[in-house]
Amino acid sequence: MTEYRPFVPPERTLMGPGPSDVSPQVLNAMCRSTVGHLDPEFIKLMDDTKRLLQYAFQTANPLTMPISAPGSAGMEACFVNLVEPGDKVIVCINGVFGQRMAENVVRCQATPILVEDPWGTQTDPDKVEQALKAHPDAKILAFVHAETSTGVRNDAKALCALARQYHCLTIMDAVTSLGGIEVDIDGWQVDAAYSGSQKCLSCVPGLSPVTFSQRAVELIQNRKTPVQSWFLDMNLIVGYWGQGGKRAYHHTAPVNSIYALYESLRILHAEGLAASWQRHHRCHQKLVNGLAAIGLDMAVDEHYRLPQLNSVLVPENINEAEIRQRLLNEFNLEIGAGLGKLAGRVWRIGLMGYGCSDKNVDYCLSSLSTVMN
Numbered sequence: 001m002t003e004y005r006p007f008v009p010p011e012r013t014l015m016g017p018g019p020s021d022v023s024p025q026v027l028n029a030m031c032r033s034t035v036g037h038l039d040p041e042f043i044k045l046m047d048d049t050k051r052l053l054q055y056a057f058q059t060a061n062p063l064t065m066p067i068s069a070p071g072s073a074g075m076e077a078c079f080v081n082l083v084e085p086g087d088k089v090i091v092c093i094n095g096v097f098g099q100r101m102a103e104n105v106v107r108c109q110a111t112p113i114l115v116e117d118p119w120g121t122q123t124d125p126d127k128v129e130q131a132l133k134a135h136p137d138a139k140i141l142a143f144v145h146a147e148t149s150t151g152v153r154n155d156a157k158a159l160c161a162l163a164r165q166y167h168c169l170t171i172m173d174a175v176t177s178l179g180g181i182e183v184d185i186d187g188w189q190v191d192a193a194y195s196g197s198q199k200c201l202s203c204v205p206g207l208s209p210v211t212f213s214q215r216a217v218e219l220i221q222n223r224k225t226p227v228q229s230w231f232l233d234m235n236l237i238v239g240y241w242g243q244g245g246k247r248a249y250h251h252t253a254p255v256n257s258i259y260a261l262y263e264s265l266r267i268l269h270a271e272g273l274a275a276s277w278q279r280h281h282r283c284h285q286k287l288v289n290g291l292a293a294i295g296l297d298m299a300v301d302e303h304y305r306l307p308q309l310n311s312v313l314v315p316e317n318i319n320e321a322e323i324r325q326r327l328l329n330e331f332n333l334e335i336g337a338g339l340g341k342l343a344g345r346v347w348r349i350g351l352m353g354y355g356c357s358d359k360n361v362d363y364c365l366s367s368l369s370t371v372m373n
Contacts, residue, residue, distance in 0.1 A: 012328075014355060015364055016336035017148050017309060017348045018176070019198035019205050021355035022260075026203055029263035030256050037253040045262055046241065046253075052265035056178055056201070056273070057193065057211045059185035063234065064211040065241040066197070066261055068254050071175040074194030074208025076104060077232040078171045079142075081212075081220045082192060085109035088138040090131050090168070092123040092159070096149035096340045097173055101142045108228065113138060119341045120311070122304050123154045125162060132166040140191075141168045146177035149339040151300045151311035151348065153181065160188040169216060175199060178209065179268055179353060180280045180308035191216040197257075200280070200308055202353030203264040206257050264353070280307040283356045287349065290365040294372065299346045308356065310349040311342070320344060323371055331367040 014021045035042050054064050067074050079101070083089055087110040091102045094117040105112040113135050115127050123143060132138060141163040145156045156172060163170045169191040174183050179200035185193055191213045197203035212220070212234065220227070220234050227233040231251065239248030268276060284307030288298060291312060299311035314320040320337065324347070327333040336348035349364060 010332060013331075013333045013360060013363060015350050015360060016334045017350050018196065018352065020200070020202050020350055020352035021360075022202055022204055023264070023267060023354040025267065026260045026263045026354075030204060030260040032256070032259055034255050037255055038247060038249065042255060042258075043247060045258065049258060049262045049265065050241065052262065052269055053209050053211070055269055056265060057174075057183060057185045057209070058187065058273070059211050061185065061211045061213055063217055063238060063241075065209070065237070066258065067194075067208040067210055067232070068251060069208060070198075070206055071194060071196030071208045072100075073232065074175075074196070074210045075100065075173065076229065077208070077210055077234070078192040078194050078212075079104040079108055080227050080229045080232055081234045082140060082169065082171065082216060083108040083110045084223060084225050087111070087140070088113055088135055089140045089142055090115060090128065090135065090138050092128060092141075092143035092154065093117070094121060094123050094150065094152060094154070095119055095144065095147035097144045097147060097175070099340075101144070101171070101173065105142070120150050120152060120299055121301075122152055123159065125155065125158045128159060129162055129166075132162060132168065136166070138166070138168055140171055142171040144173040145183070146174070146181065146306050146309065148176045148309055148348075150342060151306045151309045153177070153304045153306050155304075156190070157184075157188050160190055164189060169219065176306065176309055176352075179273075179276055180356075181277055181306065182273075185211055185213075189213070197261055197264070200276075200353045200356075201261070201264045201268065202355065203261050204257060206254060207261050209261075280351060280356050283307070283351050283358065283361050284310065286358065287351060287361045287364070290361065291368075294365065294369045296368075299342070308350065308352045310351065311338075312347045312349060314345060314347060318372065320347060323347075323368075326371045327367055330371070331363075333364065333367050335364070
């Protein structure tokens with residue numbers, strides 16, 4: 001009979017595109033006693049978690065909550081609730097995750113209008129405006145704020161302003177941006193946004209914070225067709241994640257994961273959003289300078305690089321997969337490979353949340369220098 005031993009994971013330093021290193025405080029929070037998902041004390045924790053998410057998103061939206069599934073489910077929640085069959089949705093694509101947005105539109109039996117830009121560059125607002133003019137009946141503008149596949153920051157404020165000008169709602173992917181760079185849901189008037197727990201929030205994977213504006217809520221409440229996903233139907237979930245009072249059972253929430261998310265958000269709140277953004281920027285600059293010193297160049301223009309997700313050009317004479325494997329085997333250090341059109345051409349080095357530290361930058365630079373020499 002086969003004997004199965006307890007799994008003991010290796011101690012890695014996670015500097016890839018996610019998950020990021022998780023604070024011991026967050027891991028400890030996750031180990032606390034499980035309570036029922038309708039326990040009065042857990043309901044209080046849900047309310048506090050919601051308030052902390054509103055702080056992180058910079059919004060007063062009442063419909064702000066974590067979806068009980070990873071960021072991809074947050075993305076799907078936004079699309080299945082706001083998009084109906086026959087709708088036109090303008091989708092900005094300059095990387096893998098813009099493409100995934102377009103796939104969601106198709107699965108909602110709607111029509112995606114694609115605005116494509118080269119990978120490693122920003123979405124061009126002029127192209128977006130041309131698409132909005134060419135399709136005055138478009139209902140939604142969808143874009144990725146921080147494109148994880150390339151390390152590019154798109155100009156969310158400008159894109160949202162264009163959407164308002166042409167009477168479109170907006171869906172924004174904030175999976176990699178939340179906590180690492182400015183996200184201003186109310187200031188930019190974003191209608192729906194989703195993120196992930198495992199990036200700059202430095203929580204365990206498996207939760208997707210989402211937020212919906214009042215305009216988005218009204219659209220959901222007045223749909224002509226039912227939301228195609230029962231599990232992700234906001235009309236149903238709001239009964240469970242409503243503020244205070246009695247909660248209607250919808251599903252069994254991942255209680256211990258919510259403990260962890262609350263603790264990670266509490267840590268972010270204690271540091272302060274501006275301080276967190278500044279720390280990510282400072283460590284990013286240190287990494288860029290150190291990479292230059294060992295002969296490595298960045299793949300993205302400095303004016304729109306993400307500090308938390310650094311795309312580094314692989315020198316032509318280097319076997320990039322071998323370097324990553326040696327870093328993992330010899331230094332227990334994980335960095336990411338390129339995706340899609342950038343596969344084999346870049347490394348993706350994450351500086352996210354708890355993992356965004358001088359210690360990790362120094363360790364990454366010394367380890368890279370060693371294996372490359």
